[in-house]
Amino acid sequence: MTLQPPGYDNAYTPPPVSQPRTSLAVALEQSRNRLMVTAAMVALVFSAIGVKLVDATLFSRAAEPRQRLAAEVDAPPVNRADIVDRNGNLLATSLTTQSLYADPKLISRPDEVARKLTQVLPELDYKDLLGKLSDEKKRFVWIKRNMPPKQQAAVHRLGLPGVYFEREERRFYPASNLTSHIVGFTGVDNNGLAGMEQSQNKRLTNDPHPLQLSIDLRLQHILKKELQATVEEFNAIGAAGVVYDVRTGEVMAMVSLPDFDPHDPTGLDPDTLFNRATLGVYEMGSTFKIFNTAMALDTGKMRVSDYFDASKGISIGRFTISDYHNMHRALTMAEVFQHSSNIGSVRMAMQVGVPGQKAFMTKLGFTRPTGLELPENGWPLVPNPWREINAMTISFGHGISVSPMHTVAAAAAMINGGVMHQPTILKRDPSLPVPGDQVVSPQTSDMMRRLFRFVVTEGTAKGAAAQGYVVGGKTGTADKQKGRHYQKNSRMSSFLGAFPMHDPKYIVYVLVDEPKGTKKTYGFATGGWVAAPTAGRIVRQIGPLLGVQPVNETAPEILNATYINSAGQTQIAPPQPVAQPKGSTVASVPPAAGNKPR
Amino acid sequence: MKYKSALFWGGLIAVAGVVTFQTSYEVQELEEKLGSLNRKIMAEQEAIQILKAEWSYLNDPMRLENLSRQHLALQPTEARQFVAMDVVPMRPVPVPEVEPAPSLIPKPSVIPAPLPPMASNPAKPAAGAIIPASATPARPAPIKPSAIIPASAKVPALPAQAPAAAPVVKAPPPPVVTTKPTDIAARPSAAPKPLTAPAARQPQPASNTVPPQHDSIGVLVARLGANR
Structure with missing residues (x-):
């Protein structure tokens, strides 16, 4: 009895056994059980709902943000990142523009709306607009895409019902034509269709920070200005130019003429969109002797003072290899380079041998695209199989077609101490080491510097001299191949220059497509007459911008680093012979520059 | 007692309710403010973007070049x-006495060397004469005319009393002869100036036998303004 809970009614007594449960009692118990089950179910469901409610409101992230965030201050308000040059000048940016559209059904007086709109947007045609606005079957007509802010404000002020703005983004290129081949352009949906806009499309849409290129807008301008002047002077069909940092592999400027307006690239001649500097592959002509000579020197079998017989042409099969200026005698390697002798070059290549040449050219990257970050990267045209006749022609730059960028990148390795860097159009982090492969020895590279300088002081490229900047280089003139034949009067004239030669920092490359000789050049349209003076003018202007300190070109420490004579001697002999090379060094420069068009 | 505690709890609930409501309204107001600020920031950022684009457009090198050609007398920088x-000289320290002998002796030997070449064969002997001069200081001479200056600069720093004839005379010739051959042809007015100036000044030191003083400022001015 003590176990009974408090409040339990003692009065209840179970029915006696003699008195069995009535049917009423059974029914009552049954219904009570049912009620209990129902109540339990209802309680379960409601508690489940309650739990879910608490969970949804208190614990999980609701659809509505519980806390508003302040707008990020530096985040650009557009979806596609800017492209800037190495100094941070804008090359491509996205602007938010407003496009105007109308809902004709909501316009009650189309004539009045059309009249007001044509007043603030004079470029619209009244009748055309009236036709659009009167067409009540449509609920949406574009009136004008991508309006400038001023026009938008003007339309906004009109307060016309049924006329609305739509926010859109549009790519804008402040430098316009100047960087058209590098930056490229986008389509209406803001997807890159050419240049860096295409190759870096993902990067530009995913990362809002500006994409920095290695290009310098000022150099780009100077390069283009001078190339344009050369194209006009020699009535050429096009030109390409590159300014290249030999120590990092950065492309500082790259121009291909003719260029185009990236805001409206539709309906253009394919030749205009064609990037001659990277996509075009050409037979480079004599500039290839840079690599032929470096190859010969790097084998260690030949020295720069060795003689090669260049007295008469070499006959192979039905071809005869001859010289542009035949010297009719044996030439030293230095003279072969100086006079750009094809015969001497062939003899040098033959001493290296076909496999050696193929391996060397492969090492310099002439058998595959350059790997520059542009979608427009040309595949070189390489002979297959690589036979003796090919080896012979390749020694003076025919029978293999590479892009100017290939030539520049490989030439940089010939003079920078022998390290081949991957060319890039993106700015390198100056604190990181630049990756590269040693392709020729530093001794070979040192000799190549001297030979480069020799060509400018006493060879075919006197016009490239720029006082104080110790320019060196190699000219090239290649007849263009049309079909199966070489054409005598259409050629590619080029000059690959570097400065300052005692410590090469930059390469200036100029290629002119089909120049015609002028009176000033006595009808010549070779690399020495066309491209070299252009390169000299470019060096004179970009030298100060690049911070290259002008030096006294006749100072002994400069001469010691750059001197070579036609006998292949690099030592400046004591007084008596010294006057000879030095006198001609200085004396030869000004008249040559004076003759040239400036 | 029971009544009092009920009153207390009721009051507390009422106060909490009021505070909650007030806070919620305040938050709402702040959120609205934040929203409008965000919209303003976006608008400003868009405006900045447009201004940046306009700035770059106006800074187009071609346009700047045309403007500078129209409105400025500036020309591209040249190596010299x-x-x-x-x-670049230090602040001149007035030194009253300079013994003429030591500077007189080297000078005549140097002056004739660069000058005759101007008339006859500009480069050959000039180069020959310059090299030994710059070789003596045993110090890198980075700029062409500076190869001459170190030799003379070995004499202690001197005041700018008499405009240094010797350096001025020597400095212009290299640019005149070498760097701007077409400039002279193109500008008849500019051409005589650098040519006659040295010619006129040259006799002076010879006749007066005043020791040619070394004035590096003079050299600087002569080099920078020689072609104007």
Whole structure:
């Protein structure tokens, strides 16, 4: 009895056994059980709902943000990142523009709306607009895409019902034509269709920070200005130019003429969109002797003072290899380079041998695209199989077609101490080491510097001299191949220059497509007459911008680093012979520059 | 007692309710403010973007070049206009006495050397004469005319009393002869100036036998303004 809970009614007594449960009692118990089950179910469901409610409101992230965030201050308000040059000048940016559209059904007086709109947007045609606005079957007509802010404000002020703005983004290129081949352009949906806009499309849409290129807008301008002047002077069909940092592999400027307006690239001649500097592959002509000579020197079998017989042409099969200026005698390697002798070059290549040449050219990257970050990267045209006749022609730059960028990148390795860097159009982090492969020895590279300088002081490229900047280089003139034949009067004239030669920092490359000789050049349209003076003018202007300190070109420490004579001697002999090379060094420069068009 | 505690709890609930409501309204207001600020920031950022684009557009090198050609007398920098830091003189210290003998002796031997070449064969002997001069200081001479200056600069720093004839005379010739051959042809007015100036000044030191003083400022001015 003590176990009974408090409040339990003692009065209840179970029915006696003699008195069995009535049917009423059974029914009552049954219904009570049912009620209990129902109540339990209802309680379960409601508690489940309650739990879910608490969970949804208190614990999980609701659809509505519980806390508003302040707008990020530096985040650009557009979806596609800017492209800037190495100094941070804008090359491509996205602007938010407003496009105007109308809902004709909501316009009650189309004539009045059309009249007001044509007043603030004079470029619209009244009748055309009236036709659009009167067409009540449509609920949406574009009136004008991508309006400038001023026009938008003007339309906004009109307060016309049924006329609305739509926010859109549009790519804008402040430098316009100047960087058209590098930056490229986008389509209406803001997807890159050419240049860096295409190759870096993902990067530009995913990362809002500006994409920095290695290009310098000022150099780009100077390069283009001078190339344009050369194209006009020699009535050429096009030109390409590159300014290249030999120590990092950065492309500082790259121009291909003719260029185009990236805001409206539709309906253009394919030749205009064609990037001659990277996509075009050409037979480079004599500039290839840079690599032929470096190859010969790097084998260690030949020295720069060795003689090669260049007295008469070499006959192979039905071809005869001859010289542009035949010297009719044996030439030293230095003279072969100086006079750009094809015969001497062939003899040098033959001493290296076909496999050696193929391996060397492969090492310099002439058998595959350059790997520059542009979608427009040309595949070189390489002979297959690589036979003796090919080896012979390749020694003076025919029978293999590479892009100017290939030539520049490989030439940089010939003079920078022998390290081949991957060319890039993106700015390198100056604190990181630049990756590269040693392709020729530093001794070979040192000799190549001297030979480069020799060509400018006493060879075919006197016009490239720029006082104080110790320019060196190699000219090239290649007849263009049309079909199966070489054409005598259409050629590619080029000059690959570097400065300052005692410590090469930059390469200036100029290629002119089909120049015609002028009176000033006595009808010549070779690399020495066309491209070299252009390169000299470019060096004179970009030298100060690049911070290259002008030096006294006749100072002994400069001469010691750059001197070579036609006998292949690099030592400046004591007084008596010294006057000879030095006198001609200085004396030869000004008249040559004076003759040239400036 | 029971009544009092009920009153207390009721009051507390009412106060909490009021505070909650007030806070919620305040938050709402702040959120609205934040929203409008965000919209303003976006608008400003868009405006900045447009201004940046306009700035870049106006800074187009071609346009700047045309403007500078129209409105300025500036020309592209030339190699000879760069001077090494050690060529730029320090503040001149007035030194009253300079013994003429030591500077007189080297000078005549140097002056004739660069000058005759101007008339006859500009480069050959000039180059020959310059090299030994610059070789003596045993110090890199980064700029062409500076190769001459170190030789003379070995004499202690001197006041700018008499405009240094010797350096001025020597400095212009290299640019005149070598760098701007077409400039002279193109500008008849500019051409005589650098040519006659040295010619006129040259006799002076010879006749007066005043020791040619070394005035690096004069050299600087002569080099920078020789072609104007």
